[in-house]
Amino acid sequence: MGRILAIANQKGGVGKTTTAINLAASLAVAEQRTLLIDADPQGNATSGVGIPREDIGSTTYDVLINGTPPELAIHRKLHFDHLDVLPATPDLAGAEVELVDLPSREATLRAAIAGVRDRYDIILIDCPPSLGLITLNCLVAADAVLIPLQCEYYALEGLSQLLATIRLVQNGPNPTLGVDGVLLTMYDARLNLSRQVATDARDHFGDTVFRTVIPRNIRLAEAPSFAKPIAVYDAASQGAQAYMAVARELIDRYRAA
Amino acid sequence: MGRILAIANQKGGVGKTTTAINLAASLAVAEQRTLLIDADPQGNATSGVGIPREDIGSTTYDVLINGTPPELAIHRKLHFDHLDVLPATPDLAGAEVELVDLPSREATLRAAIAGVRDRYDIILIDCPPSLGLITLNCLVAADAVLIPLQCEYYALEGLSQLLATIRLVQNGPNPTLGVDGVLLTMYDARLNLSRQVATDARDHFGDTVFRTVIPRNIRLAEAPSFAKPIAVYDAASQGAQAYMAVARELIDRYRAA
Numbered sequence: 001m002g003r004i005l006a007i008a009n010q011k012g013g014v015g016k017t018t019t020a021i022n023l024a025a026s027l028a029v030a031e032q033r034t035l036l037i038d039a040d041p042q043g044n045a046t047s048g049v050g051i052p053r054e055d056i057g058s059t060t061y062d063v064l065i066n067g068t069p070p071e072l073a074i075h076r077k078l079h080f081d082h083l084d085v086l087p088a089t090p091d092l093a094g095a096e097v098e099l100v101d102l103p104s105r106e107a108t109l110r111a112a113i114a115g116v117r118d119r120y121d122i123i124l125i126d127c128p129p130s131l132g133l134i135t136l137n138c139l140v141a142a143d144a145v146l147i148p149l150q151c152e153y154y155a156l157e158g159l160s161q162l163l164a165t166i167r168l169v170q171n172g173p174n175p176t177l178g179v180d181g182v183l184l185t186m187y188d189a190r191l192n193l194s195r196q197v198a199t200d201a202r203d204h205f206g207d208t209v210f211r212t213v214i215p216r217n218i219r220l221a222e223a224p225s226f227a228k229p230i231a232v233y234d235a236a237s238q239g240a241q242a243y244m245a246v247a248r249e250l251i252d253r254y255r256a257a
Numbered sequence: 258m259g260r261i262l263a264i265a266n267q268k269g270g271v272g273k274t275t276t277a278i279n280l281a282a283s284l285a286v287a288e289q290r291t292l293l294i295d296a297d298p299q300g301n302a303t304s305g306v307g308i309p310r311e312d313i314g315s316t317t318y319d320v321l322i323n324g325t326p327p328e329l330a331i332h333r334k335l336h337f338d339h340l341d342v343l344p345a346t347p348d349l350a351g352a353e354v355e356l357v358d359l360p361s362r363e364a365t366l367r368a369a370i371a372g373v374r375d376r377y378d379i380i381l382i383d384c385p386p387s388l389g390l391i392t393l394n395c396l397v398a399a400d401a402v403l404i405p406l407q408c409e410y411y412a413l414e415g416l417s418q419l420l421a422t423i424r425l426v427q428n429g430p431n432p433t434l435g436v437d438g439v440l441l442t443m444y445d446a447r448l449n450l451s452r453q454v455a456t457d458a459r460d461h462f463g464d465t466v467f468r469t470v471i472p473r474n475i476r477l478a479e480a481p482s483f484a485k486p487i488a489v490y491d492a493a494s495q496g497a498q499a500y501m502a503v504a505r506e507l508i509d510r511y512r513a514a
């Protein structure tokens with residue numbers, strides 16, 4: 001029974017997509033059957049992992065709104081045998097409004113992907129930078145949240161809003177929603193700001209914070225322009241090594257549980 | 258008659274808030290009567306410019322949904338005589354759904370702020386990282402858009418969606434909406450990626466791209482944790498000098514027009 005993880009944080013540009021793509025690829029390298037769902041109308045996970053716009057058929061929008069079975073929209077074995085991807089396009093933005101009038105509107109995604117869950121060991125969902133109905137659907141569909149936390153001030157400030165939303169979901173449509181981890185991203189050990197945010201996060205979240213920290217590494221920012229996960233673009237880079245270490249840490253946490 | 262500029266880009270983390278706060282402060286230093294409107298439920302512009310949570314009375318939400326006159330919600334003379342701010346809090350997120358049922362829902366902000374327009378030379382609106390109803394309201398209320406463009410791949414990729422939305426607004430509720438400028442942000446001259454994105458942007462936008470480029474500068478990321486614009490936190494920094502230069506460039510463009 002695949003574990004579903006929502007990669008969520010309403011603060012923009014904190015590394016949600018970079019984490020979703022590269023953690024998914026690293027898990028696939030570690031022989032975990034992995035599905036990456038792009039739930040962001042920007043479609044960055046779709047282009048960054050290497051699905052060209054012209055190859056896209058059905059999308060997350062179709063699965064959510066038109067009842068398309070996910071297995072008809074999923075692209076299989078991207079770069080690795082164990083990496084499948086459900087792509088998104090900008091028309092997903094329409095779902096924010098179209099979902100409003102549906103009965104149990106926030107549980108639409110959970111119902112839509114229930115049928116494919118058993119084919120995977122882990123399902124990662126890349127969320128948009130907002131706490132609207134699309135992100136709500138991801139939090140209701142998920143077993144847990146993985147929170148990428150950029151080591152900067154506004155990102156830390158926004159955490160309380162995210163945690164408040166997670167609590168609302170736990171008190172409502174998804175009582176078993178957990179937080180599987182907080183991942184520090186774009187960390188620069190030379191900067192006071194980075195060190196300070198990391199200390200604050202560990203004080204606040206304790207062991208939930210991954211031991212592995214993702215450093216600021218230009219190869220991670222270059223990889224999407226080559227439409228490849230970092231494990232393919234530059235496996236020896238610090239960025240690739242860090243995401244591989246996160247994958248191992250996550251697998252160990254699940255084994256230990 | 259104040260010119261209204263929406264600082265917009267649905268891509269997260271590209272420097273919208275950093276530009277809104279620091280351009281507003283620089284314009285105030287240059288004796289332009291300036292209003293900064295925070296239209297993002299994250300409230301980063303509100304905290305970053307220095308309005309503590311406990312000092313906030315009425316907000317952008319009240320002006321938009323409850324019909325509160327903006328002059329009752331505006332905080333005057335923040336750090337500079339010519340800098341006023343209309344603050345936001347997380348309850349603004351509710352407006353995304355509440356606006357759906359209003360008649361002429363996308364023109365609500367334009368009507369709400371019409372009465373204060375004449376008191377200012379320039380009004381800057383910090384937009385959230387999405388193309389939903391709140392951002393739509395900002396584009397309809399604005400005379401023009403200022404597009405912060407982070408010098409990275411996903412930011413460049415997202416431009417076509419933003420331009421498509423601007424065209425929709427021009428063909429509908431706001432035919433005179435212009436683009437007053439594209440501002441390159443977090444530019445690092447040592448990186449190929451930065452130089453490449455800058456070249457692509459100038460090829461595409463020509464003179465609309467500001468000559469001034471905002472460098473990646475840690476002082477800009479530190480300033481919000483001290484609740485001050487960069488012009489107050491560290492006026493000698495490269496970040497402060499760059500935003501001052503953008504303010505001058507913008508004023509010159511308006512004078513020349």
Ligand SMILES: Nc1ncnc2c1ncn2[C@@H]1O[C@H](COP(=O)(O)OP(=O)(O)OP(=O)(O)O)[C@@H](O)[C@H]1O
Pocket residue numbers: 011012013014015016017018019040044127128129185186187214215216217218220221222224239267268269270386409410411412
């Ligand atoms: N560790 C890193 N080192 C350097 N650059 C990074 C790193 N992580 C992400 N980036 C770059 O920073 C930018 C923001 O990252 P990304 O797009 O993954 O964030 P996001 O949270 O998904 O953004 P959005 O809120 O728009 O969805 C991208 O240009 C990305 O390539």
Ligand SMILES: Nc1ncnc2c1ncn2[C@@H]1O[C@H](COP(=O)(O)OP(=O)(O)OP(=O)(O)O)[C@@H](O)[C@H]1O
Pocket residue numbers: 010011012013129152153154155268269270271272273274275276297301384385386442443444471472473474475477478479481496
């Ligand atoms: N030129 C710069 N140099 C260094 N850091 C910067 C610069 N501009 C912005 N930052 C930092 O980068 C992060 C993203 O910037 P900011 O929050 O202004 O972007 P945004 O587009 O408003 O994000 P959102 O999409 O969440 O609203 C912040 O932590 C900010 O302090």
Ligand SMILES: [Mg+2]
Pocket residue numbers: 016017018040044126127
């Ligand atoms: Mg993203």
Ligand SMILES: [Mg+2]
Pocket residue numbers: 273274275297301383384
């Ligand atoms: Mg912002």
